[in-house]
Amino acid sequence: MSSSTSTSTLPSGLAVLTTFPDVLFIPEMIFGGLVWILVASSKVPDSMLQGWVMFVSVFCFVMSFSLLCLYLCGAHGGGGSCWVTLDFICHDVAALFYLSASVLEAYATYSFHELSSLLAQEYRENIAAVVFAFVATLLYVIHKVFSLLRWKSS
Template sequence: MSSAATAASLPSGFAVLTSFPDILFIPEFVFGGLVWILVASTKVAVPTLQGWVMFVSVFCFVITTLLLLSYIIGAHGGKTSWITLDAFYHGIAALFYLSAAVLQASTTVGLGVSPNLALLFKIYQEDIAAVVFAFLATLSYVIHEVFSLLRWKSS
């Protein structure tokens, strides 16, 4: 195996938590979990839009957790197909989270122009926090995607 392919391999064990871009699993996990919690704890103003946000946050939370655990236990075995899977997943997750963040922002803006804002202020604050964390999750997935594509290209 050439040195370029070795440099492009996925880490195993707890080296996942010390290598870049794989360290980004942690903010993806945290921000995604916070989006999930915040949207689930608020009054659902627009079920269709916030249903998509919940789907994306739960789906990405579960798949990110499974992917992280499979890397930690070394299930990939150093195969390049896992590098392709990593790049593909983070691209899809970045697109999903971008759409979810925009939809959550749209819902929050609609709630902000409500005439009874004083009654909905706590919900409004939680929705704003969900928007912020959704965009932070999007940023984490985009950065991870860029570096996963670079790793994929060099494999």
């Protein structure tokens, strides 16, 4: 895999799937989709907290999928400066959103367990959602850092 710091442009076509950090689109969508599924399948005692987690997981999934499709189609035309900036901003926002959603999901899971309002299966689903949300956060942060390096070199 080629390094993002060696080039200041975004790859297009299937090269997106072979360059770092762009290859992170796939695991970001997998773990974000898992968060989405797990939160959607659990009972929601506090709809406000888990509503934010659902919004973040759906928003980031759609954003990542849209960017991946645009890069695969070559819609960015070789990755001018504005596309590199857009890539950094999108991953910066996603990392911040997922960090807040991960912390809120962890707090909700902890407080729901303390109130004994969740069954054992639902509690395990929420724990899995917390773990996957923190993994997605880590992936978005890594992608953000390397997008920042690409943006600074452009």
